[in-house]
Amino acid sequence: GENVEQHPSTLSVQEGDSAVIKCTYSDSASNYFPWYKQELGKGPQLIIDIRSNVGEKKDQRIAVTLNKTAKHFSLHITETQPEDSAVYFCAASTQNTGNQFYFGTGTSLTVIP
Amino acid sequence: NAGVTQTPKFRVLKTGQSMTLLCAQDMNHEYMYWYRQDPGMGLRLIHYSVGEGTTAKGEVPDGYNVSRLKKQNFLLGLESAAPSQTSVYFCASGKGSSYEQYFGPGTRLTVT
Numbered sequence: 483g484e485n486v487e488q489h490p491s492t493l494s495v496q497e498g499d500s501a502v503i504k505c506t507y508s509d510s511a512s513n514y515f516p517w518y519k520q521e522l523g524k525g526p527q528l529i530i531d532i533r534s535n536v537g538e539k540k541d542q543r544i545a546v547t548l549n550k551t552a553k554h555f556s557l558h559i560t561e562t563q564p565e566d567s568a569v570y571f572c573a574a575s576t577q578n579t580g581n582q583f584y585f586g587t588g589t590s591l592t593v594i595p
Numbered sequence: 596n597a598g599v600t601q602t603p604k605f606r607v608l609k610t611g612q613s614m615t616l617l618c619a620q621d622m623n624h625e626y627m628y629w630y631r632q633d634p635g636m637g638l639r640l641i642h643y644s645v646g647e648g649t650t651a652k653g654e655v656p657d658g659y660n661v662s663r664l665k666k667q668n669f670l671l672g673l674e675s676a677a678p679s680q681t682s683v684y685f686c687a688s689g690k691g692s693s694y695e696q697y698f699g700p701g702t703r704l705t706v707t
Contacts, residue, residue, distance in 0.1 A: 483654070488637075491635075514692075514694075516695055516696075518698075523701075524700060524701070525599075525685055525698035525699050525700050525701050526638070526685070526698045527698070528695045528696075528697075531695060571637060571638065575692075577692045578692070580626065580643050580645055580651055581626060581689060581691060581692040581694065581696075582640055582643065582653065583628075583638075583640065583696060584654075585637040585638045585639070586637055587635060587636060587637040588635075588637055
């Protein structure tokens with residue numbers, strides 16, 4: 483099955499700086515890559531996603547890039563704010579029955595005011 | 596529109612006891628999922644369903660059973676709980692392939 487690796491596991495940045503989280507995947511058939519943010523005690527919430535026919539997608543301060551050849555994708559958060567502090571998960575899925583998501587192990591982001 | 600709800604929020608079981616976790620969604624989604632989340636391991640899929648009356652195994656199905664008798668509900672059962680099943684359980688629903696999954700708030704289960 484698919485194997486998703488995520489780095490780093492923890493990340494601390496000063497408020498206003500940028501944060502980058504990277505994920506790699508193993509299955510070349512994977513074609514959908516969502517990113518989730520999880521705040522303490524809550525369920526994960528989608529913040530951005532990208533499909534394999536697109537190389538980059540941006541939504542205000544958040545962007546995701548995808549390199550299908552190298553099988554990696556990254557989350558970029560610019561102008562970080564304290565409310566960006568959370569755990570972020572990447573995932574990959576193939577367009578097969580069930581739309582199974584394979585998640586990375588998460589990155590705990592701390593934005594220092 | 597409540598989205599995805601889970602019942603209960605917390606539960607403590609003794610080894611060998613059984614219980615059922617209930618997930619409900621009001622978004623008319625065909626697909627529903629049960630995950631477990633353990634420290635340092637991300638979310639792992641237990642079972643999923645692609646429609647009413649269907650279920651399938653995910654990555655870590657052993658020790659769990661599921662049922663999808665109604666489109667809006669997805670039940671996760673533990674027949675004989677073990678300490679290794681101590682975890683936070685999340686339910687999710689989605690429209691289908693290559694679409695996002697919407698998560699519930701989670702159930703924290705402790706098995707002693």
